[in-house]
Amino acid sequence: MTSQSIPTIPLHDGTSIPQLGFGVFQVPPEDTAETVTKAFEVGYRHIDTAEMYENEAGVGEAIKASGIPRDELYVTSKLSNAWHEPDDARRAFDETLTTLGLDQLDLFLIHWPLPMLYDGDYVSTWKVLTELVADGRLRSAGVSNFEPDHLDRIVEETGIVPVVNQIEVHPFFGNEEARAASHEHGIKVEAWSPIAQGAVLDDEVIGKIAAAHGRTPSQVTLRWHVQRGDIVFPKSVREERMRENFAIFDFELTPEDMEAITALDKGEDGRTGPNPDAFDYVPD
């Protein structure tokens, strides 16, 4: 399979994004160039990184070494929680571009809203991202971990709608309110930790569906996401799993399969990451 077989999702700003990408959270910085190089060999062309993952340099190294034409790649990074002040955000974006070795970034996200910090002013931070788009060095601006009220506020106060909201979504945590609020604004959902870092793979229901299709639990879970229209970028440092996670566009789940997986939602109890309303981590 080649990158040509990955569907793209149109975003409201006229750009589009490959629906399947490769995430590099928790890929050690020293292994990142090699891991991303393997992902490119498998066929991934969309990479999701962040300043806080401390591995943008490895992503940049792999991009440079790959020889893949720039317009065939889709690269996302995210603003560190340390840099929400507007001047800091502008500097951090410049640094991200330099570290990745790119002239233009496809997508930049506010990583967390941090309503408890910076006087709760994520609106000024959002304005900086919109300026970067106007300036041409950023193609698309989005957010991550924004709850419905955070989305409403930035849209009301700036009139500019993020193209995506990257939030925790997997069978144990459907995050339906944040998904629905995103959709109401015309924002596409990116589902982070799409296999709940492996926690959903031993589920009996998912296991049965996987057996019925002759697929793995990870493939079935990722397929469930894409049939819901969400964008995913599973992480793995192992080539065989990269291949497994890539092969999800040549089978289809039935409406009954989809419903059975959606019914695994445990609400708040299924959340594996922090609650965005309370999260206030700032790196040193």
Ligand code: NDP
């Ligand atoms: P995932 O749900 O992608 O799961 C990754 C884990 O599952 C790793 O431990 C990996 O192990 C294992 N794994 C991967 N594929 C398989 C498979 N086929 N079978 C069995 N195990 C497998 O978790 P992530 O948290 O990494 O989420 C994906 C991406 O989402 C991140 O990399 C990041 O880009 C983004 N993200 C964004 C956040 C945000 O706040 N915006 C927060 C968290 C994630 P191994 O590597 O050993 O194969």
